[in-house]
Amino acid sequence: MMRLVGLATAAGMLVALALAAAPARPAATATALPATQALFSSYVADDKMPGIVGAFGAGDRPTVFVSAGRIADEGDAPAAGPDSLWRVYSMTKPVTAMAAMILIEQGRMRLDQPVSDFIPEFKEMRVQLNPNTIDSRPALRPITIRHLLTHTAGLGYNIITTGPLLRLYESKGLLPGAFNVAMETRMRQLRPTSLQEFARRVAGVPLVADPGTTWRYSMGLDVLAAVIEKAGGMPFDAFVQRRIFDPLGMKSSYWTVPGGAAGRLATTYSFVAGRRIPIDPGATSVFLQPPSFPYGGAGLVMSARDYDRFLHMLQDLGTLDGVTIMRPETARLAMSDLLPPGVRFTSVPGETGGVAGPQMGYGAGGAVILKDANNAFGAGTYAWGGAAGTHAWVNAVRKLRGTIMVNYLPATQWPVRDQTIRALAADLAPRSTR
Template sequence: MRFRALASGSALIALLAGGALAYGTAPQAQLAAPASRPALPATQALFDSYVATNKMPGIVGAFGSGDLPTIFVSAGRIADEPTAAAAGPDSLWRVYSMTKPVTGMAAMILVEEGKIKLDQPISDFIPAFKNMRVQINPDSLETRAAARPITVRNLLTHTAGLGYSIVTKGPLLAEYNRLGLTPGAINAQLEILARMTRPPTLEAFANRVAEAPLIADPGTKWSYSIGLDVMGRVIEVASGMPFDTFVQKRIFDPLKMTSSYWTVPRSEIGQFATNYAFQREATVQLAAGRPVDVSTIDEKARTPIDPAASSVWLSPPSFPYGGAGLVMSARDYDRFLHALQDGGTLDGVRVMKPETAALMMSNLLPPGVTYTQTQVGAGPGPKTGFGAGGSVFLEDKPGGPSKGTYGWGGAAGTAAWVDPARRRRGAIMVNYFPGDKWPIREETVAALMSDIAHYK
């Protein structure tokens, strides 16, 4: 089963990073609200309306400016059941592709230490990538020799020529499925099927990726891919420790990110949101060949696709998925963003140098490659490039985001951004497929802008 990726990077940043907190010009000291009312009343009212109109069980936002206390806005519960816990800063959400910036940070820590280089061939760490081949046309698996090797830069920026089961089509998709190149999880039932072909370790996965042809020569085209999953294997070879162990020791522990998991402990089920799918019943019936009058289906109807109590995340994954494997709280993701906002340091603890953080959030695309993805309704935005695991603005937008604003989103609707120039950041947590079912990005921006205007 394929799920839709919502990591439309330039749109994510255009709609969120520059909007709201990044738009405001009010002094930071004015961002505190009296205790008698919400700090962000328009945003709170918006989130409340989502729950009141049954668009979602619950939602949490984390918004920060400088080193002032993070403002958390939440509404509803983490599941439809009336006994479910209220959504809040410590609720746990599947962040899917918002894992990619975390993997990007891990890679950049090793770049800083000289253990890997951006333009180093990954075959230095994974010999199976020594002699890659490229599809001649998308309608067959006929190949030719690749013009150049895949580099670390290529993995971080989706320019390696790799595919992704959520976007790849035709014979190459069939080959990815045959090889089990499905580094992600949806629910326990589908996981049983995935494990029939998925390699059992990160090493085996990376070696098997090298068996499939590339869609283009490395460094010539931006194409969303499993590059950050392969990067996990590079990180563990270069660091000499398992990928997830490296992330824990070098990022989560020093930043005191205590609710970020590859496997959710059973003790945390009560905080873990259920993931939903809209109109799943109709999809199942259509797939079974039974006619369905879709006009009779409530567009707000949703089905729990991965209930917390039986979630696939309660059992260890085949291996840690660097592209889509983490469950995190809004509080933890805010701490991650806060460290990036402050040049690699949080609460006096440094995980990387300021120049490394700046490099991570800069345009790392190879010469001649552009990133042009947009999202319907986003409108024109500034020129956008791609950094380590996330997109980045290459210029200021008048009245909007600063040059250097970096961010990404996840398939189940989560979104995050950081504007280092203005030292502002934000994250939104929800869990449902498709993640763009409701325009929460656009509407949250509008609400935040209204709140900021109130403080001027």
């Protein structure tokens, strides 16, 4: 993750400088970034992926969109572009986290408030004695909102948990995510049908660690969605729509892709023995049917244009196009290190890759760079990625942001983010010598 965020920050800075050097124009195009365009085109020409879209922005200048290829392998599939739809999976987490920050700003919840104030079943949690048993002991302290925001609640996650605890998760349907219709058919038989029931079931299984003692990737943002429902006084997805998507004009962000937008939905692929295999075709995607409940950790389908608007709001500290989503101090807090005292951001799962460095922290649903000795522009970057290869970063100090949209598993199949950095550097170099 240190490499992910550090390189992403460098990319954002390079784009910021490149765009600052370019003359203003009414609409940004990929011609502003020819090396990046050539790179993206090469991915398609070399048959590494059907298509890819990037959105790069600096300050309030027009976003530069770079795209290549199509949203699926089929010859008649539409070209990939700013409004194509992509499964952003864990890039849902920052959206959920900012919804919580809005409620914190409003005083409807507090950062260090016990979760049990909203969902009483969390009042007396227990901790797994060791990974080989579900035997447990009482937790030393309650889970708080901060813990859910920062993956320090002691919760596990079905995508990384193993052993008897994973089997318990599966038996209770603690499976907050969708991948394709075949898997969904099985998982839906086990999964609860509401966020509140999901949260209550989570409260009934052992934690993997005492709250506030260690960073561990988790379903904390899914539980947080249930808290948002309680504190916000409306369904979680309705709250996000009303307080984030609608005000920002994000018209291509969905928990369920409507039929009229299905033609824009990319196909997700997996790589088997070096071959690209479709695992969730856009035309029949599991995301065309309503989920068991809106997954706050991995449930959104979004366009590059929409995610850029979300990042632009964060870049401008809570306001975009004259619309205020949150106050500047709330946005700064969300993108600062919120880890409990003594806890370090130590690692991330395979979906985002790498190991965190000592100058990394963790904010509201995303990693933050506290200091980067190798890049003077690193401090202040807030970033996260998704299981199917998507990436996003924003630096409110330097006023820059970037999004990359692809849909294949594993996310590490191709070094897209590293190569994009080098391409952006090449785009900048001719300008920097003028």
